[in-house]
C-alpha cells in the first residue's frame with residue numbers, strides 16, 4: 001500500500017556528507033520490478049565456506065574467485081549486481097543515506113543505520129549471502145562459497161595475516177590473478193608476515209609500540225571475553241535494540257542502541273586493514289570507514305568470519321550467574337523478528353528479507369568448514 005511520504009517505494013536515498021565535507025552518493029538504482037519476498041533456499045547445504053589461508057594455493061578455487069570478481073567488476077554501473085553497487089549497498093545503509101520507516105513503523109522516515117544494534121549481524125549476514133550468490137551465478141557455480149578470513153585462528157600463524165588470496169600472486173604463477181584491489185587503499189605496513197592484533201590501536205602504533213608474536217597471540221586469545229565470558233545474552237552478543245527515536249537526529253549523529261560483542265570484535269580488523277591515523281588518507285579508506293569498506297574484497301571475507309563466529313556463539317553453553325541464566329538465544333521481540341531489509345539478488349530482483357529468516361545459516365544453505373580445533377584455543381583460554 002502507498003505510503004503518504006514514501007509512495008510505493010521502500011524509502012528514499014540521498015547523497016551523504018562524509019568526513020572532510022566530501023559528498024558520497026551511494027544510492028542504488030531503483031528496482032525494475034516490484035520487490036519480492038525472500039524465500040529460503042529449498043536445496044540442502046551446498047555452499048561450504050573455507051578459510052582463506054587454506055585456499056591460497058588452491059589454483060582451481062583462486063581462479064574461480066578471481067573470475068567471479070572480475071565479472072562482477074565488469075558489470076555496468078546500473079546493474080545492482082556490479083561490484084560498485086555491492087559496495088554501495090553497504091555504504092548506503094551504513095552511513096544513513098537511506099531513509100525508511102520499515103523498522104518499527106515510525107511516522108517520520110528516519111535514516112537507516114545497520115551498525116550499533118541488533119541489526120548488525122542479520123543485515124551483514126544477508127549482505128554477504130546475496131553477494132556470494134551473485135558471484136556464484138556469474139561463474140555458473142551454485143556451490144561457490146566465499147572464503148572467510150579466519151583472523152581468530154591462533155593455531156596457524158598465517159591465518160591472521162592478510163590472506164594471499166587478497167594480494168597479488170607472483171608474476172608467472174599458475175594463478176590468474178588480476179589483483180582485485182588495484183588502486184584502492186590498504187595499510188601497507190600490515191602486509192604479511194604481520195598478524196592482526198585484536199587489540200590493535202593506531203595511536204599506540206604511531207607512538208612506536210611493537211608487540212612480539214607471543215604478545216599478539218595472547219591478546220588475540222582474549223577474544224574469549226567477547227565470545228564466551230562477557231557476551232552471552234542476545235543483547236550482549238548481537239547488540240542493543242534498534243531505537244528509532246534516537247535515530248531521528250541529524251545525519252551522521254545517529255546513535256542506535258549499542259554494539260554487541262561480535263561487532264566490537266570486528267572493528268579491529270577494519271581499522272588494521274584500512275588507513276588509520278594517516279594524514280594522506282584522512283578518510284581512513286578503505287576498510288577503516290563504513291563509506292569505503294565495501295570497495296575492498298577482503299571486506300566480504302572479513303564479514304564471513306564474523307558471521308561464522310555468530311554460528312559458533314550459538315553452540316556455546318549458556319551461563320548461570322547470580323542474577324539468573326543468560327541464554328545464548330536470539331531475541332524473540334517482534335520488532336527484531338519482523339524487521340525487514342531489502343537486497344538485490346542474483347537475478348537483479350529486489351528481495352525483502354525479514355530478520356526471522358536470517359537466524360540459521362544452515363537454513364540459508366551454507367556452512368563453514370569446521371575450525372573447532374582453532375576455536376577451542378580461545379574458547380578454553382583462561383586469561
Ligand code: C2O
Nearest residue numbers: 090094115266270
Ligand atoms: Cu558494515 Cu564491518 O561493517
